[in-house]
Amino acid sequence: MSTRPPYLKIEALSKHYGSMAAVDEVSLEVAAGEMVVLLGPSGCGKTTTLRLIAGFVEASAGRILLEGRDYAGLPPYQREMGMVFQSYALFPHMTVAQNISFGLRMRKMPAAQIASRLEEVLALVKLEKMADRYPKQLSGGQQQRVALARALAIRPKLLLLDEPLSNLDANLRQEVAREIRRLQRAAGLTALMVTHDQDEAMAMADRLVVMDRGRVQQVGPQEALYEAPENPFVARFIGHSNLLRGTLRDGCRLRLGEGVEAQLAQRYNLAGDATLALRPERIRLLPPGDPTPARMTLAVEDATYVGAHVEYLLALPGGGSLILHQPTTGLAGAARLAPGSRAGLSWDAGSERIFDASDRALAAAGPAPALASV
Amino acid sequence: MARQPSRRRSGEGLTAGLLVGPATAIVLLSLVAPLALLARYSLNQYDRMTFMKEAFTAENYLRFVADPFYAGVLWTTLSIALVTTALCLVIGFPIAYGIARMQSRWKSTAVLLVILPLFIGSTVRALGWIGLLGRGGLVDSMSGLVVPGGGVTLLYTSFAVAIGILSINLPYMILTLQGVIESIDARLEEAADSLGATPGRRFWHVVLPLALPGLATGGILVFILAMNAYATPFLLGGARFQMMAPMLYREYAVNNNWPFAAAIAFILMLTTLSLTAASTLLLQRRYQGA
Ligand SMILES: Nc1ncnc2c1ncn2[C@@H]1O[C@H](COP(=O)(O)OP(=O)(O)O)[C@@H](O)[C@H]1O
Ligand SMILES: [Mg+2]
Numbered sequence: 001m002s003t004r005p006p007y008l009k010i011e012a013l014s015k016h017y018g019s020m021a022a023v024d025e026v027s028l029e030v031a032a033g034e035m036v037v038l039l040g041p042s043g044c045g046k047t048t049t050l051r052l053i054a055g056f057v058e059a060s061a062g063r064i065l066l067e068g069r070d071y072a073g074l075p076p077y078q079r080e081m082g083m084v085f086q087s088y089a090l091f092p093h094m095t096v097a098q099n100i101s102f103g104l105r106m107r108k109m110p111a112a113q114i115a116s117r118l119e120e121v122l123a124l125v126k127l128e129k130m131a132d133r134y135p136k137q138l139s140g141g142q143q144q145r146v147a148l149a150r151a152l153a154i155r156p157k158l159l160l161l162d163e164p165l166s167n168l169d170a171n172l173r174q175e176v177a178r179e180i181r182r183l184q185r186a187a188g189l190t191a192l193m194v195t196h197d198q199d200e201a202m203a204m205a206d207r208l209v210v211m212d213r214g215r216v217q218q219v220g221p222q223e224a225l226y227e228a229p230e231n232p233f234v235a236r237f238i239g240h241s242n243l244l245r246g247t248l249r250d251g252c253r254l255r256l257g258e259g260v261e262a263q264l265a266q267r268y269n270l271a272g273d274a275t276l277a278l279r280p281e282r283i284r285l286l287p288p289g290d291p292t293p294a295r296m297t298l299a300v301e302d303a304t305y306v307g308a309h310v311e312y313l314l315a316l317p318g319g320g321s322l323i324l325h326q327p328t329t330g331l332a333g334a335a336r337l338a339p340g341s342r343a344g345l346s347w348d349a350g351s352e353r354i355f356d357a358s359d360r361a362l363a364a365a366g367p368a369p370a371l372a373s374v
Numbered sequence: 375m376a377r378q379p380s381r382r383r384s385g386e387g388l389t390a391g392l393l394v395g396p397a398t399a400i401v402l403l404s405l406v407a408p409l410a411l412l413a414r415y416s417l418n419q420y421d422r423m424t425f426m427k428e429a430f431t432a433e434n435y436l437r438f439v440a441d442p443f444y445a446g447v448l449w450t451t452l453s454i455a456l457v458t459t460a461l462c463l464v465i466g467f468p469i470a471y472g473i474a475r476m477q478s479r480w481k482s483t484a485v486l487l488v489i490l491p492l493f494i495g496s497t498v499r500a501l502g503w504i505g506l507l508g509r510g511g512l513v514d515s516m517s518g519l520v521v522p523g524g525g526v527t528l529l530y531t532s533f534a535v536a537i538g539i540l541s542i543n544l545p546y547m548i549l550t551l552q553g554v555i556e557s558i559d560a561r562l563e564e565a566a567d568s569l570g571a572t573p574g575r576r577f578w579h580v581v582l583p584l585a586l587p588g589l590a591t592g593g594i595l596v597f598i599l600a601m602n603a604y605a606t607p608f609l610l611g612g613a614r615f616q617m618m619a620p621m622l623y624r625e626y627a628v629n630n631n632w633p634f635a636a637a638i639a640f641i642l643m644l645t646t647l648s649l650t651a652a653s654t655l656l657l658q659r660r661y662q663g664a
Binding site: 087103 | 559561564571572576580583
């Protein structure tokens, strides 16, 4: 982001229900025209954050600034934020056209202007032929588009979308996701979207905000979250990671349990409890006879061919399993490791991530000493 | 409303028939039979000696229509019923809305407070109003304090009857409306809100149209109750204030004129039914689309 002040600025926003903090000191900056997606498990406070911004619930603490203006105490009907609800919330007693023009009528826009705006928005969402239908005469996807059109029609200062795809059939989701993105870009709208679906968030966002238990865990573009998660929660929530707990010695040896040790690719200035995060597709399975020294050796529990890769489950000390994805490209005909056999594993320096006992990510202090060949 | 295609199979229809059968029989016996008898009575003739003489005459109905006194009673009844129904709607809606949208743990207490008066019969409550509104009652003595010697006795006025009926009918209205308002998704109101509708316009364009079926149901319910009110007008209206149900009882029990009482009963019933039907039709026509 440039040095311009952010379009939307949220400062230490909190919402308490009784003693429970549904939203806990959330801070965020959004640039004009940006699409930011709030991502997190169900109940982590995403919807509440959105509703705080829309003005439907009053904040316990914190500030919301849009174009530098403090929105505290401003009723929702003066905020000019277009909201798309999870349930769409279309007015059942109004036609598509009446639904879409509702906000314009509330603004007392002249009839001729309403008509032209309506036509324009209907064309945008490709619902020209449905203008006189009632919501219940529409499919889920069409209802979704009406909800979107209704929010777009008022040319909102901010577009708020609460799980806009969750009520759609799986095969429609991608299409609608692209559609929302196209409309948002075309209108140059600043948008804040909420979802619990990681793929959806990755596909739609300019930047993501990962939330857990009311708190922001990490903010950043897709790549930063995937490559450099700041804590184990983000590592597991974005793209799944194996989280291996152990004791770090000599800065580069992680003892996982009874006779099992991982030789790390890098050195860290830490001794004691640590967590190693490894992504299933970033671990290599060393074929028998491969001269590469193994960073860790585990017993194969199970191997399943699932198309793009073979999914291996490898036994970890203490009962858990490590998941490893072996790509199937160039693997045709190759023998799979049978359950019970021991497998040598390796990974690159950039693929390992170490967290300390208080779940903070550690920067590497340098490469680890080379491994001796077996 | 969109018509739902019937998905019932014939087997289910048979079972349903068996289940509904006895209920239908009971309804027929307890409702239709007395009504048929009443209809027959209303065409008989009054006789000073035997009280009722077999006949086939419209004279009882004609008497009601021809005598301005009876028409006046019907008119009084209608106006009291319409006014109390309107007041029930106007007073009941905000209360019902408040309860319906309540989220705190006091909600069930609020509902209980609304239901509570229903445990006390209308006669007992009328006696309460007598204590409040009668000579030497609370209102009388209070106003006597403000303006010395100028006490107000509201008992035996149409005001007393209206307020008595209103207090009895209001809980029914509130409970009916509360159910309907709760069925309106609160998100719809938020949607209206976010689209720039002020609270007043949100109410007018979203809440009211969607609550209309409930307003009609509640309105019809309390209208029927008011049209047929007996104890309240009897106790709070006094001798000079006439409404249909007490008058009907007097013709039947005091004057022993069963044919005329039967005719009054039918006129009351038909007036109530036709007004109810008319309002329903009107609403349906207005809200066909939704
Ligand atoms: N009106 C409310 N009263 C009490 N608790 C609430 C209320 N609204 C939300 N919560 C709680 O706040 C937490 C966050 O809810 P929400 O923002 O809806 O989560 P998400 O949208 O991420 O699934 C949940 O634990 C939920 O139970
Ligand atoms: Mg939610």
